[in-house]
Amino acid sequence: MQKKILITGASGFIGSTVVDKALELGYETWAGVRTSSSREYLTDPRIRFIDLTYSDKEKLTEQLRLFARDNGRFDAIVHIAGMTKALHKADFDRVNDGYTRHLADALIETGTVPDSFIFMSSLSAIGKGDEENYAPLRAEQEPNPTTAYGRSKLKAENYLKSLPGFPYVILRPTGVYGPRDKDYYILVKSVKNGLNVGAGMKRQLLTFIYSEDLARVIFLCIEKQVKRVEYIVADGDVYTDEEFNRIVQEVLHKKRVLRLKIPLGVVKGAAWVSEKVASLLGRASTFNTDKYNIMEQRNWNCDIEPIRTGLSFKPEYPLRRGVEETVRWYKEKGWL
Template sequence: MKRVLIIGAGGFIGGFIAEESLRRGYDTWCGVRPSTSRRFLSDPRLHFVELDYDSPSAMARQLRGALPEGEKWDWIVYNLGATKVMVYSDFNRINYQYLRHTIEALETAAMMPARFLYMSSLSALGPCDEKNYEPYRAGMIPCPDTRYGTSKIKAETVLETTPGLDWIIFRPTGVYGPHEQDYLMMVKCIDRHWDFGIGFRKQLLTFIYVEDLATAIFDALERGKTGKKYIISEPRAYTQKEFRRIVSDALGGKWVIPVRLPLWMAKAASVVAEKYGVFQMKPSTLNTDKYKIMKQRNWNADPSEAQADFGFVARHSLPEGIRLTVEAYRRDVEIARAAKKAGKGGKE
């Protein structure tokens, strides 16, 4: 039985990674902060180790203390990261420094795994061809234009320059599925008959359903090549109009009013939302860094290397994945309504 440690196991993607690890029969451990929600980590077969990402020496002690002396994890999946922050320096601290601290801790504890899979992002590569819409490919030279993407490429460099570490890097496109919040905002808007987009030029979007990403992680650990970077995506792109129609159909054929905002207006809204987030002391989904990602016209992606090396297949097309996401969304709405009704009943 392989022993797997998932660092950054809390939250949307982490829960699905842990579930897939258990499904395959692995001894599954979750690396979390003391404050991390375990909402999606409720299976009693899971083991936990609490980690102090700010201190490599403390992490080394915590890792050593989790297992019997001389033992270690066979594989580590590093899923820790921030996609939105209140202060941009936090991208560097969370996405880059925490990974560097983790590698230092593993070296100090003499617990380097046989394989280490790092969850990066297409944003690490920067903008793609917006003239001919050629897809992202694994061998592209990175040129990130966002603080988020820069922090990811810096983290990738840590792995590449660590002697004796057998790493695999995933660069997934937009990950969606039950409980994910950013795409859920788009679903909610369409449920209310509105679809907001920015820019008037054609935009190609790509997606990967979260269960397909979790499956790909363990297929790569089992059969992929170390020292390689893989793009993980459904092998076709969609326009905003196609995405809107797919979501509308999943919601029962809702009529939708498409609204296209010019880039200057979207940028102004991003600035305002960012400053409001700082005022509220919480990160805003819409900000000037995210604006650069949203205005990008080409997210077409080529996952052929992952297909060739470990048989990657996106089993859920966007219509099927959105159907499952909408079903989960509706269940959550019904649960919230029932809880609210029960609360009112108790007061009466």
Template sequence: MHPDFEIPMKILITGASGFIGSFIVEEALKRGFETWAAVRGSSKRDFLQDERIHFIELNLSNQTQLEEQLKEHSFDYVVHAAGVTKCLNTSDFYRINTEGTKNLVRALINLKMPLKRFVYLSSLSVYGAIHEQQPYVEIKETDTPQPNTEYGKSKLEAEQWLESVDFPYVILRPTGVYGPRERDYFLMAKSIKQHSDFAVGYQQQDITFVYVLDVVQAVFLACEKGQTGRKYFLSDGEVYQSTTFSDLIRKELGNPWWIRITAPIWVLRVITFFGDKWGHITGKISALNNDKYHILKQRNWRCDIEPARRELGYEPEYTLEKGVPLTIKWYKENGWL
């Protein structure tokens, strides 16, 4: 067949309306994939406006319904980016992150979907607070996970279940992902614009970040080169101190005057305790919740990305110095700041 008439590869992206998922959709289109965006009926599609996108509604909470929704399709690749990072009820982490993954994979197996690769977006949070004694060392894949958040535990359960099935999966474990459209780090930028910054704890904190487009790069490298059963950490390859991110945000906002408050860990514990309580009263998830306490308390976020570099050819292109200006620029241009 003439190459101009080759049938394009078909890719399914769950969580397509989300922060990372929407960027994966854009890259899939650039690469010429027949791109299917899995969304819920209630999902906003603000960042899914390209007319080439095919939409499919999937109910990840019901395996039987999933099989019905997927039975007419044959995908070459599935990127599972759907999930939740904060919930009012602990059980929802496991219902969505763990059981949702199981239901999707079981449906694909039962349908005998001829997948080349299933890429699962997990998180560095599956490891929790390890190597917390200075000098900090990188978290490696040979370390034993000890997740200290419900989010991390639910992601780890999904990972461990994937290990038990005969399936062509690759797992990516990004550290803190930031970039345009991201809402949690945006709150930090909004706070700084309003002249305040908040740091936690007096002990040195080594933080790692990864720009969203570097995560996207890794997703497609995993599709092309990932070995079944492998798990890869993702960061930008640098290590930062706890104030670096907010310093760069302030610079991009024109250095507004600010008050930086550094509070002891116990103050954060009090704030997040009441944040959780208030969330349950109002029905709205607080950004400062119980999981967030453990995340902010953790001092060591170093991770070893050499396997991703060596096996996938992953090379991060965006340090904070490059990524933060692009992010703040987007927030400004889109009326967020």
């Protein structure tokens, strides 16, 4: 019998990639999207759509009850929907923590808890690591997030852990890149235009995971039926910021790029100004003080031994291959 999967936040970069993978693997695929959301990457006729009201637990509970009556429960849920930038920092808690609580509670109240509930958290939920010896971040270490975004994700994680027997898997991916992504696109476009800007003078270690590999990790968790665990997700390699930028430059065949290193103090001031201007205009800014706290972190080195051994995960896209695929997609779509 075909298994049903719900993917929340399906219109986004990661969500739409997971939808593609679910279809490839033969799932009855339900895309959780708002009516107003773009469906640019959700055009496959096999996709089924559902608009769930996460902000109102009573309405959400009734929606899930009616869905189960007509269709049966979901076998797996991948909860990706969330907020990565906000006009007010309290909105991170309201959406990333609050909506997750509502969804979990509604599933319990309706008796429709799935076999697998994959929660897409973030490496930011752990916070800063060792910036002297650059020891890798580990899933079991005591979290100490430095951003409102990271704290909201950690609150949601802790709530899921508090629910007896709830079949959560918490994934904390490092920097996710790939086709459809707009964040790394800004950097790639800047390099193509001959400019490469870095924040801070101290050495920075970076880690990455290609979107297709992240989707594979999700389905390995579902298919291996792992429960009540948390994993850091990365491809296993570590790069300095200079090495990463050099790979982007080489893939773009850009011989000369002006490299600027901006002191963190200057970056912090610019982030504060950007946030204040955006607030006056009544909109959320991508470059803000919360983002600065991520940019100043020097050590994103990760221990991924648990997904290597527990899930038998081996990345198919090391960084250079992933960047090549991503740049190819940007060019095909006319972004570059």
